Amino acid sequence: MSVSASVAVAPADFLLARALTTDGSARIVAACVVPVADDPLPYLRVSSDDLALLVDLIAADPVVSHVEVIHRGKSEWELAIDWTGAFDGLLAVLRDTDGACTEAVATGKMWYLQLRFRSRERLSTWYRRCSERGIRVDVERIVESDAGERLPDGSQAAMTEAQREALTTALAAGYFSVPRGATLEEVAVELGISDTATSQRIRRGIRNLLDESLGPEGRPFDVTNS
Incomplete structure (x- = not known):
C-alpha cells in the first residue's frame, strides 16, 4: 500500500534557503513527479517582486550547478535547474528511504511538499530519521492507497x-x-x-x-x- 504525505519544512532543511530567506516575496513551484535519485526538481516556476534577483540567488545556491530561464512571463518565469547532487537535510533522508517528492511549493519562507512512499513503514522510517537529524517536519496529512488504485479515487485519509x-x-x-x-x-x-x-x-x-x-x-x- 503506497502512502502520500503532505508536509511543511523550513528551507534550511530542504532547498534554496538563501533565496527564500533573502527574497520575502519569492514563490517557487515544482509540480512534476521525479524520483529523488535523479535531479529532484528539474523545472521550477518562480515569481517575485524582483525576478532577476531571485534567479541570481537560486543560481548562487551551493547545490545548484546551472540555471536556465526557459520562459519569461509577465509575473512568472520557468527555470530549468541542474543540481550538484550534494543534497543533505530532508532530501538526503528521502533518497535513502526510496521516497519521491511529487510536488513542492515554497511560499512565506516555508516549503510545502507532497511526498510519496511505497509503504507506511517507509514513511515512518523517513520521519524518524529526519527527527534524529534534527529536521523539523510538520506532517499535515497522510493518504493511503491500495496497490493498483489511484489517488484520490479509492484513497482513504488518515490522521x-x-x-x-x-x-x-x-x-x-x-x-x-x-x-x-x-x-x-x-x-x-x-x-x-x-x-x-x-x-x-x-x-x-x-x-x-x-x-x-x-x-x-x-x-x-x-x-x-x-
Whole structure:
C-alpha cells in the first residue's frame, strides 16, 4: 500500500534557503513527479517582486550547478535547474528511504511538499530519521492507497498519531461539549504542547475526519488551506 504525505519544512532543511530567506516575496513551484535519485526538481516556476534577483540567488545556491530561464512571463518565469547532487537535510533522508517528492511549493519562507512512499513503514522510517537529524517536519496529512488504485479515487485519509492524540484528549476533556468542559489551554497542558500547536492538530484532525466521512476533497494540494 503506497502512502502520500503532505508536509511543511523550513528551507534550511530542504532547498534554496538563501533565496527564500533573502527574497520575502519569492514563490517557487515544482509540480512534476521525479524520483529523488535523479535531479529532484528539474523545472521550477518562480515569481517575485524582483525576478532577476531571485534567479541570481537560486543560481548562487551551493547545490545548484546551472540555471536556465526557459520562459519569461509577465509575473512568472520557468527555470530549468541542474543540481550538484550534494543534497543533505530532508532530501538526503528521502533518497535513502526510496521516497519521491511529487510536488513542492515554497511560499512565506516555508516549503510545502507532497511526498510519496511505497509503504507506511517507509514513511515512518523517513520521519524518524529526519527527527534524529534534527529536521523539523510538520506532517499535515497522510493518504493511503491500495496497490493498483489511484489517488484520490479509492484513497482513504488518515490522521497522524499526533492529530489523533489531540482529538481524543480534547474529546475526553470535554472540549467539544456544550457547554465546553475544557479550554484549549487546558487541552494543551494535558498534551504538553503550545496552544497554537494544539489548535492546529485539532483543526487538521477534524479536516481529515471530514474528508474520510464526506469523501476526498477532489483538489490538488493547496498550501493556502494547510
